[in-house]
Amino acid sequence: MGSKERIQRLKEENRINILEAAMQIVKEEGWQALSMRKIAEIIEYTAPMIYEYFTNKEALLSALAAQGYLQLAKKMCDAKERHAEPTQQLEAMWLAYWDFAFAEKELYQLMFGVGTQCCEQQKSFGGSNVHSKMVSEVIQEIMKDKQPSADILCQKYFTFWSVIHGLISINLVNEGLLGESNNQQILKDAIQGITRSLKD
Amino acid sequence: MGSKERIQRLKEENRINILEAAMQIVKEEGWQALSMRKIAEIIEYTAPMIYEYFTNKEALLSALAAQGYLQLAKKMCDAKERHAEPTQQLEAMWLAYWDFAFAEKELYQLMFGVGTQCCEQQKSFGGSNVHSKMVSEVIQEIMKDKQPSADILCQKYFTFWSVIHGLISINLVNEGLLGESNNQQILKDAIQGITRSLKD
DNA sequence: GATGTTTGCCTAACATTGTTAAATAACTAA
DNA sequence: TTAGTTATTTAACAATGTTAGGCAAACATC
Incomplete structure (x- = not known):
C-alpha cells in the first residue's frame, strides 16, 4: 500500500x-x-x-543554513552562466553573493555568523568612530596631493576596514580555517594594495 | 565626611x-x-x-564594548606614534587592529557583532566550500598563464571573500551606515582592484 | 540616645526559554 | 474487534532575565 x-x-x-x-x-x-x-x-x-x-534547536538552525548555502550556490552559479568571459563571471558571481546577502540577510547572518544578538549601541555610540577618525586622518595625509573629497576618504577608509574586518571575521567564525602565514600574506597584500591605490 | x-x-x-x-x-x-x-x-x-x-544585561554588554573601544583606540594610537611616515603609520594601525581582534577576540566579537551564537557546523559542513570551489575555478582560469600554486589561489579567493564579507557585515550590523552609492563604489573598486592583481 | 529615613542587598517569585518523560490519542494490522 | 505501533500532547524540569517586597544596617534629625 x-x-x-x-x-x-x-x-x-x-x-x-x-x-x-x-x-x-x-x-x-x-x-x-x-x-x-x-x-x-x-x-x-x-x-x-x-x-x-530536529534533534534540537541548533540542528534546526543548521538545516536552515544548509538551505541558505544551496540558494547562494545556485544564485552564484546562475550569475556565472550569464557570462562567458572569466573576469566578468567573477564580478557577476560576487555581485550575486552581495545581492543574496541583502535579499536574505537573516539567512546570511546565520550562515556566516554575522552578529545577530549583541548590543544595539553601535549606531548610537558610533562604535567604530573612535578609530575611524584616527585612520581617516592618516589616509588624508597620504592623499593630500589629490585633495580627496570627504566621500572618497570615507570610501577608502571603509575599503580598508572591510577587508580587515572580513578577514578577522572569517578567522573567528571558522577557527583556524586559514593558516597563519596565509593570513599574514593576505593582510599585508591587502593593506599595501589599497595604500598603493591611495597614491596613484 | x-x-x-x-x-x-x-x-x-x-x-x-x-x-x-x-x-x-x-x-x-x-x-x-x-x-x-x-x-x-x-x-x-x-x-x-x-x-x-546596570539596568539590564544589554547595558552590561554595552559597558564591556565601550571598554573594548577604548582599548582598541589606545592600541591603534600607540601604533601610530611609533612611526613618522603616514604609510607606515597606516599599516601599523591596521596591524594593531588585527592584533587586538585576536588578543581580545571575545571583546572583538561583541564590539563588531561577529557571530557569537549560531551553528557549529561551518567547520564540519564546510559551509563556504560550496561556493569557494566555484569561485576558485574562475580565479584559476583568469590566472592560468601564471600557473598559480594552490596557496596563491586560496589567498586570492580569501582576499575577495574578506572584502566582500567584511563590507556586508559592516552594513548588516550598523544598518545603513554607508550610503548605497558608497557601497557600490567600494564593492566594484575592490572587485576590479583584486581582479587586476590577478592578471599582472 | 531614640526615631524616622534612606541605602544595600537578599529572598521569592514570574515569565520565558530549551528540552525530556510519560500519558494519551490515532492509526495500522490481524 | 483487538493488539500494537506511531503521532502528538500534557506536564514537568532546569536555566534564563528581571521585578517586587522585605530586612537590616547606616545615616540623619530631633
Missing part, C-alpha cells in the same frame, strides 16, 4: 513547514525572537513535536 | 568587579555561558544586585 509513501510525504511536509515557520518568525521579529513554541504555534502543533524532526 | 567618597569608591569597585567577572566567564566558557547569576556568584553577591549597577 502506498500509504507509507503518503505518510513519508506528510512528514517531509511537516519538516518544511517547520523551517518555513522559523524563517517567517525570524524575518518578522529577528533571530532573538525565534523560539520552539512560536514555531509550533504557527504550524499548529506543540513544541515537543518539533523534536521528532 | 569622606565616607561618601569611600562609598562612591566601593560602588565603582563593584562595577568594575562585575565587568571583570563577566569577562572572566566569557573567556573561559564563551558568550553563550554568560548569565547574571554566574556573574553574581563570582563576585559573591546575588543576581539582582547587578541591576543596581
